[in-house]
Amino acid sequence: MLDSALSGIKVVDLSRILAGPWCTQNLADLGASVTKVEHPDRGDDTRQWGPPYLENELSGERMSAYFSCCNRGKRSISIDFSTPDGLDAVRELIRGADVLVENYKTGTLARYGLDYESIQALNPRLVYVSITGYGQTGPMADKPGYDYVFQGMGGLMSYTGQPDGQPGAGPLRTGVAVVDLATGMYATSAVLAALFQRHATGVGQYLDIALLDVAVALNANQGANYLISGKNPERSGNAHPNCAPYEVFRCADGHLILAIGNDGQFRRFCALAGKPEWADDPRFSTNALRIVNLPALRAMLAQLFPTRTRQQWSDGFDEAGVPWGPIHTLQEVFAHPQVRHRRMLQVLEHPQLGPIPTVRNPMLSWPSGRQAQTLAPPLLQDSAIRPAA
Known part of the structure; x- marks a missing residue:
């Protein structure tokens, strides 16, 4: 069963928002032990990205639905690695890890000695994944960026939307953060390949994953259409550029x-x-x-x-x-007999918030025999390591 394929693999998750957490959630769903490191005071930004929220009125525990969608099956630990004790704690986690995933701005982790070059000597078998907007090199490597930016910059929005002269004409983004999600999937594939390669080489490697690169790759047939014809694809509403009707x-x-x-x-x-x-x-x-x-x-x-x-x-x-x-509508999606037959809707148990609906990872067959698939972790699940008062 694939849900235990990565049993024994330890992942340190220093990522936030969506692309990195989507990757590490995939690894958790495949059986890896994922430890999500968050700041003691605020945690991952998306914990507050709501409404809607999952709430327990008695305990005061609250978590955004957004955060819950990409942090299933992880253990959360609160560490401020700007402190000596926090830095030691993170380095100790990394020492015993197989994979590290981070999405800090280029150069940020080097200030703490947590960049790949510094960590390589500590753990030469580590697969180290950096997910950034523009990659680790190039004239824009130091700039931040969100999914929306790359849907536009990578070309996707230039041919998405109603054509000029039609009601509502103009560039249009997708309804979900498709570049973030695809980046998480590319990163997942790269991690699995690197772990497989490690069996032969005995050493890990550094993976530089950029949202801009993924956005360009996602142009797929539209990109090929341009490269072959030299003509920019135009917005065509809901029509397909190569098939009709x-x-x-x-x-x-x-x-x-x-x-x-x-x-x-x-x-x-x-x-x-x-x-x-x-x-x-x-x-x-x-x-x-x-x-x-x-x-x-x-x-x-x-x-x-x-x-x-x-x-x-x-x-x-x-x-x-x-x-x-x-x-x-999504109500109709989850009520559909085929979706119900495929058991895409799962109800998992959260330690503070109780039973909560979530979506089955489509990589996994069903029914799953493994019951460790729990919902996103509460912040401060473990003792917080923070600056001294």
Whole structure:
């Protein structure tokens, strides 16, 4: 079972916010022992990023939902490593660790002797991960940055949103911090590869993970489109740049997603829509032609879809094997029979806040046999090491 794959691996988590904690939560879900080091007075910034909050009125314990989403399964310890005792405590944790993850500004930890060069002699087997906005080198290495900045700077927002001339036109960010989350996933993969490589080399290594690098990589097919054509992709709303029709349409009673991926699917769609002649129309007979003539096709589809309800369309799509999808609220997501069958909703026990719902890590099979998967830790779970009064 993957939930114990990293059993025996010790992780020191010096990261905050989302990208680093997402990585270390993945490692915890895979069985690693993760110790999250937080400042004694304030802890991770996201503990206060709310509402909503998880609260115990009797004890006064409070934690933001945001913090709980990326700190599952960790042990929390409060240390101020600007003090000699705190620094000694952190170094002792690192001495016995397999992995360290941090996301301080470039050069910050060097002031305390906690940079990779200083730590390497203390623990040569350590896999040391630095997650920063711009990386450890280059003209912007010393600058901070949040996910939003890199969605724009990395190009994602330049082609996300409604096209010029349409209502609501302009660059648009995604609804979640996609660069942070992807950075956490890339960092997770890099850690696993470095641990595997350590079996052969006997030594750890330094991993320099930058949010800007990840944002550039996330352009994926849009990046390849630009590199091959030399043309900047334009905002296209909910349409796909390389497939058509592949977007959201309004039906008689709401919206749904039509996702045509090949010419056969388009022909089947035309038949069930009562428009078989569209499949042989010289403007639409191939995907490439549909992309070229998308404005005309979209206008025809915009008139067609309101003639039936979502249920009528979806029943026809299912029968004909045409890919489609609903647009769910989160309430509908967690009530959906497939999501419930896959047990994506889990209820875990928090020591102060009681049973709290969370989301199963999709890397893990279900049901899990390991019960150590607890919710995010309370601050000051262990004795705080702070400056003397």
